[in-house]
Amino acid sequence: xxxxxxxxxxxxxxxxxxxxxxxxxxxxxxxxxxxxxxxxxxxxxxxxxxxxxxxxxxxxxxxxxxxxxxxxxxxxxxxxxxxxxxxxxxxxxxxxxxxxxxxxxxxxxxxxxxxxxxxxxxxxxxxxxxxxxxxxxxxxxxxxxxxxxxxxxxxxxxxxxxxxxxxxxxxxxxxxxxxxxxxxxxxxxxxxxxxxxxxxxxxxxxxxxxxxxxxxxxxxxxxxxxxxxxxxxxxxxxxxxxxxxxxxxxxxxxxxxxxxxxxxxxxxxxxxxxxxxxxxxxxxxxxxxxxxxxxxxxxxxxxxxxxxxxxxx
Numbered sequence: 001x002x003x004x005x006x007x008x009x010x011x012x013x014x015x016x017x018x019x020x021x022x023x024x025x026x027x028x029x030x031x032x033x034x035x036x037x038x039x040x041x042x043x044x045x046x047x048x049x050x051x052x053x054x055x056x057x058x059x060x061x062x063x064x065x066x067x068x069x070x071x072x073x074x075x076x077x078x079x080x081x082x083x084x085x086x087x088x089x090x091x092x093x094x095x096x097x098x099x100x101x102x103x104x105x106x107x108x109x110x111x112x113x114x115x116x117x118x119x120x121x122x123x124x125x126x127x128x129x130x131x132x133x134x135x136x137x138x139x140x141x142x143x144x145x146x147x148x149x150x151x152x153x154x155x156x157x158x159x160x161x162x163x164x165x166x167x168x169x170x171x172x173x174x175x176x177x178x179x180x181x182x183x184x185x186x187x188x189x190x191x192x193x194x195x196x197x198x199x200x201x202x203x204x205x206x207x208x209x210x211x212x213x214x215x216x217x218x219x220x221x222x223x224x225x226x227x228x229x230x231x232x233x234x235x236x237x238x239x240x241x242x243x244x245x246x247x248x249x250x251x252x253x254x255x256x257x258x259x260x261x262x263x264x265x266x267x268x269x270x271x272x273x274x275x276x277x278x279x280x281x282x283x284x285x286x287x288x289x290x291x292x293x294x295x296x297x298x299x300x301x302x303x304x305x306x307x308x309x310x311x312x313x
Contacts, residue, residue, distance in 0.1 A: 051196045051214045053089050058097060063105050065094045068112040068119045072199035078113065078122050081191050086111040087123035095133050104131040115199070153231070153238055156296045156306065157272065176245050178202050179278055179300065183307055205278045205303055206242035230270055239270040243277035252280045253299065258288060265295055274298055
């Protein structure tokens with residue numbers, strides 16, 4: 001074989017190795033992002049067609065398969081929708097486990113949930129036959145509302161949807177309470193958040209918006225740090241920057257954070273940009289939105305409207 005042929009073979013081998021390494025690196029980055037916890041520890045950020053409740057434990061005890069989910073429950077316990085959701089997910093977990101674990105002796109699947117303390121038994125199902133799982137249920141509730149064809153971000157960009165911040169009527173305190181104590185949330189949306197491991201009672205705005213976007217079929221691509229990402233759906237990409245409120249910090253978004261967000265949005269070259277924060281907004285955001293209509297500030301006084309737009313969509 002001449003030297004040219006040997007050189008071509010060497011180049012081909014190098015390109016193949018580089019391709020494999022690149023694919024593995026990309027997969028590793030996606031996997032690393034998939035398991036990143038939100039700042040308050042509520043649920044993992046999943047890049048998937050639909051989010052699923054996180055499995056905390058799986059055991060086969062005697063003839064029962066026990067599946068415990070890392071799902072915070074309401075003070076009055078799980079409602080019927082949550083029970084059906086977790087039971088269906090428990091059956092699917094067993095269905096996936098049967099490829100690696102023997103379930104021939106299983107006669108019942110039991111779903112547990114709760115965070116901290118003893119897990120709570122949510123629901124159970126006796127199998128039709130020992131070791132025989134029922135077929136997947138198409139009608140079972142899932143953590144996915146993308147099929148409704150509604151884009152929850154679109155409403156934020158309607159010309160008449162946002163007005164100037166109500167700066168004159170707000171009593172602003174440097175000690176801001178959890179938005180979960182202020183937001184009125186439809187039951188179905190609350191179940192959708194809890195199913196992702198997000199506790200509505202203690203969540204911050206970043207957790208809430210991420211959970212709602214996943215619920216409505218968005219995929220989330222990691223940004224340059226844990227408080228930025230790109231939400232994509234239907235070919236439209238939205239850059240999202242979270243500005244958290246630290247205890248004892250100033251309760252209003254600063255001009256520096258506002259301008260940094262605008263620069264980041266322009267650099268990312270996405271279709272839209274959205275800043276999300278537990279903080280209040282200064283009057284200046286209204287002028288910025290008029291000058292750059294592709295951006296929106298979803299701040300404390302606008303979070304309720306954001307939730308209402310999802311529920312009414």
